Amino acid sequence: MSLQGLTALVTGGGHRIGRAIALALAGGGADVVVHYRNSAQAAAETVDEIRALGVEGWPLQADLANPAEISSLFAAIDRTSGSLDILVNSAASFQRRPLEEISLADWEAVQAINLRAPFLCIQEAAPRIRRSAPERGKTSGSIVNIADLSGLYPWKGYAHHGVSKAGLAHLTRIAAAELGPAIRVNAVVPGAVLPPPGVDEASERWRAIGDRLPVGKTGEAARIGEAVVFLASNDFITGELLRVDGGEHLFAGSGR
DSSP: OOOTTOEEEETTTTSHHHHHHHHHHHHTTOEEEEEESSOHHHHHHHHHHHHHTTSOEEEEEOOTTSHHHHHHHHHHHHHHTOOOOEEEEOOOOOOOBOGGGOOHHHHHHHHIIIIIHHHHHHHHHHHHHHHTHHHHTTOOEEEEEEOOGGGTSOOTTBHHHHHHHHHHHHHHHHHHHHHTTTEEEEEEEEOSSSOOTTOOTTSHHHHHHHHTSTTSSOOOHHHHHHHHHHHHHOTTOOSOEEEESTTGGGGGGGOO
8 A cells, every 4th residue: 555645644743753753654655744742843844854755744733631732733634734544643751750659640641641642633533534535545544553562561660651551552452443444543562762861872771772682782763664654554454563672572571
């Protein structure tokens, strides 16, 4: 299945993994809506790179913690691209805190971004993806969620984050069962492809993480983009959680 002429929305598409996904989809021929919350400059730069690939791009702002702004985001997509074929739920928070120190506000804030927002985006996207079906012919639309190893295995210190991503993984399966055959829903589970903020790629800490992986190295954000393009392009895969982690899942709950 070609992505040529299709339109994708990537939440959190202005930087880090979201940016890599947006550029990979553009490289595959899709026009891309780049959502951002605060990173206006990064989103604009990503859109410039998308347009340099010969496709269209649009930067659109929204706070996904606010359900009303999610609705406004999709209304803006209707006014700009006019159609939607692919949704990538990439935006997420990543907070580490011991279980007993997680406040109610912490818990709710993480769930709002990591689980509620993807759910609401799926609800908004589904009818729009169905409406675009005549232009795709018999080819299904696609939703790809960006999950996390902490949602599959119990990482200490990441209770609220891990639970939100576990919910996202199960939401992926439920949505795949309910939205097919018009829409396929899958997830990518990244591993060590980008160092955490404040950790340099050349640091001993980052090198040590790669050394202990079965592949013997850390990855690149571009590999996640490639995985998203694969799932968006393959019309016989749905309900799948694709680990792109260099084999890190083989260590189960060890965390990093």
